[in-house]
Amino acid sequence: MDNKDLIGRINQSLGKEVPKSIPLDDLSGVELTAAIKINDEIRKAARYEELARGSFDIMERAEGFSGKIIRVISAMIRLNTMGRIVEDIRILSRSIVEIIAKELEFDNCSLMLKDKESDYLELVAGCGKGDRYNRAGNWKTGARFKTGEGVAGRAFAAGKSVFIADITGDETFKAFDSRVKVKSILSVPVTSGDDRLGVINFSHPQQGNIYDTDLEKIMLLLAGFVGQIIALSRFYTDMVQWNETLKDEVGRKTAELTKKNRKLRKLALIDPLTGIYNRRFFFKRLEEEFLRAKRYGDQFSLLFIDIDNLKPINDLQGHVVGDRVIKLLASCMKEVGRKGDVASRIGGDEFGYMLLESDPEGALNFAQRLQEKYARHNLKGLKNLTTISVGIANSGSEKFRDYKDLYDAADKALYEAKLMRNTIRIYSKRKIYHRAQLPLIH
Numbered sequence: 001m002d003n004k005d006l007i008g009r010i011n012q013s014l015g016k017e018v019p020k021s022i023p024l025d026d027l028s029g030v031e032l033t034a035a036i037k038i039n040d041e042i043r044k045a046a047r048y049e050e051l052a053r054g055s056f057d058i059m060e061r062a063e064g065f066s067g068k069i070i071r072v073i074s075a076m077i078r079l080n081t082m083g084r085i086v087e088d089i090r091i092l093s094r095s096i097v098e099i100i101a102k103e104l105e106f107d108n109c110s111l112m113l114k115d116k117e118s119d120y121l122e123l124v125a126g127c128g129k130g131d132r133y134n135r136a137g138n139w140k141t142g143a144r145f146k147t148g149e150g151v152a153g154r155a156f157a158a159g160k161s162v163f164i165a166d167i168t169g170d171e172t173f174k175a176f177d178s179r180v181k182v183k184s185i186l187s188v189p190v191t192s193g194d195d196r197l198g199v200i201n202f203s204h205p206q207q208g209n210i211y212d213t214d215l216e217k218i219m220l221l222l223a224g225f226v227g228q229i230i231a232l233s234r235f236y237t238d239m240v241q242w243n244e245t246l247k248d249e250v251g252r253k254t255a256e257l258t259k260k261n262r263k264l265r266k267l268a269l270i271d272p273l274t275g276i277y278n279r280r281f282f283f284k285r286l287e288e289e290f291l292r293a294k295r296y297g298d299q300f301s302l303l304f305i306d307i308d309n310l311k312p313i314n315d316l317q318g319h320v321v322g323d324r325v326i327k328l329l330a331s332c333m334k335e336v337g338r339k340g341d342v343a344s345r346i347g348g349d350e351f352g353y354m355l356l357e358s359d360p361e362g363a364l365n366f367a368q369r370l371q372e373k374y375a376r377h378n379l380k381g382l383k384n385l386t387t388i389s390v391g392i393a394n395s396g397s398e399k400f401r402d403y404k405d406l407y408d409a410a411d412k413a414l415y416e417a418k419l420m421r422n423t424i425r426i427y428s429k430r431k432i433y434h435r436a437q438l439p440l441i442h
Helices: 003-014 030-085 089-104 150-158 213-269 279-296 310-317 319-336 360-376 403-420
Strands: 108-114 120-128 144-146 162-164 184-192 195-204 301-308 342-347 350-355 387-394 424-427
Touching (some): 089 120, 089 213, 120 150, 120 195, 150 162, 195 213, 319 342, 319 350, 360 387
Antiparallel strands (some): 108 195, 120 144, 301 387
């Protein structure tokens, strides 16, 4: 073969889209050596071209993957913001699917959450391109699948994503809404730690390998992030409910304690037989009133009251009848007394009464009215009639050092009154006390 034929074969080989080796038939010597070298170069060029095409494919895939990652990060940022400001789980779910569908350009996206009280998944939110779903209702929510049922149920039960390239050949597929065209679907479980919360579904109106492996991995990552947001939202909601429950419980317990404290205070300060104040409260209040009167220059009267002839009643008719007599005197003190004054049972058949803002003459009038009231209400059936004796001391009539001196003065006046019975005595160091025609204590 001459050189002209060899050059023709070379041109014929190079004219192809994919260079082919030069035929080596009928070549010899220098021509054969040259042809072998040329064939080696052709094979190298073919390999370089194949590597270049592979590199371009890798670059395109890497660029597409980077774009998806950027959109996922953008979606995560928006979801994180929504998770902070949205408390209602259904409103949050609608926001999640809207953000995912918009940022990642999915045809259809829906979110199903497991019911806390049952073994069912419930459709809580959905979003689709062209908005074939009911705009007013934000999808036909409320559909329920049992875990393990349908593509979503299988993904939830298995704890891993499930992709169906052609739903027409999958008997387990269950549609949410017949108005939405779905041919392929990817279901990804939504998790928070070891807890499975639900499933995110991505569907497409075309069949085939719409969702590649890279996108599936990205969706698993995104679903985990969504799970954390939902878990935090539920925790916040539960915390608010716990706080309200705790607040109600604290309020109820506080009311109960307040009621019990009132009862305890009543038991501590009220005489159980008569229903008026007891000795403990009376002397505490006496000290307070004495200091107040001394500070502001006011005066008040202290009356000690004792029932005459009560012992014979207790001895002859019993203490039950004697208690009726004691209660009668307490009732008369309430009827004659004024609002703001302090009536108390000091002990046994002895009573104390603080007549506030009263001079000795006012105290005398009060004591007389009390005797008259008691006489009119005397109990029937008593074998011995009872009367009352009263001793009076006024805080402003003498220079008392403290409330104890005032108490002693009233006690002395009562002692003198008891000597005569059914009598009123006013404590005074003077022989004549205004117009009161009564024996005075010297």
